[in-house]
Amino acid sequence: MLDVTVIEDAEAAAVSLDPVRARLLAELAAGPASAAMLAGKVGLPRQKVNYHLKTLERHGLVELAGERRKGNVTERLMRATAASYVISPQALAAVQPDPDRFRDQLSAHWLLALGARLVRDVGSLLTGAAKARKRLATYALDGEVTFASAADRAAFVEELTAGVSALIRKYHDGEAEGGRPHRIVVAVHPEVRSEAGSEAVEAPTDPEATH
Incomplete structure (x- = not known):
């Protein structure tokens, strides 16, 4: 069983969203x-x-795990194909977010579009890697930082942008024979806090947070 898999087919997505299923x-x-x-x-x-x-x-969401006899009946034992599922924007291909329509580094909507593309692309890569029986080379970094002020947050973003841009300039070789392009996505957003069993978003403390 996979830890997580991506649902790309629209019909499979609809099936998975049924409360009973x-x-x-x-x-x-x-x-x-x-x-x-x-x-x-x-x-x-x-x-x-x-x-x-x-x-x-x-729709490939469950599979046969085995069979067992119970009296005169043979029962089919089923199992989920993954412990959890993510629905890809590809399931809504006609209306999926497209971050290339606009670029605004301070827009939460653009960040959401980038995240949707990330789910779609990695899902497609996982599907291809599974069919080819190859491992998929990826990397992710997840961390948390508490800013004392909006000014500190702005300074952090500026340094982060400069640092990542410098790394890209250092290692990017668009003329490398056999080179494979890789996409880099870096995001900074407020942590979602749960208060009294419900999600609460902290009020923005600077104009950038209102985008």
Whole structure:
């Protein structure tokens, strides 16, 4: 089972968003189970659960883990193909975000478009790598910094931009034979805090945060 996989097909995305099927995926992510075993957990008849399982299987969201005999019946044990799923913007191809339409480094909407493209591209790369049975070379850095003031935040962004730009200039070789372009995405955004069980976004402290 994969830790996370990307759903690129629109029909598969719609199937996964059904509340009952989403619950079944969650149950099967915990371990293999049959329709009869799941029926009691989700409060549905076995036949109805079996229908949903076949739909999930048809779209590659669950797979056969094995079979077992129970009396005169052979039960199919199903499992989720991943522990978690991400829906790619490719599933909404006609209206997916396009960061090339505009560029505004201080726009949260542009940041969201970049994030959507990241999900789409990495999802496609993972699919291709799996088919080719090759590993995908990627790198990610996740960190947290607390700024004492808006001025410190602005200074940090300026230094970050200068540092990354210098690295790009140092290592970029557009004429390298056999070279493969890599995309670099760097993002800075406020942390989402959870207060009293609900998400709360801190009020902006500088004009940049309102974009």
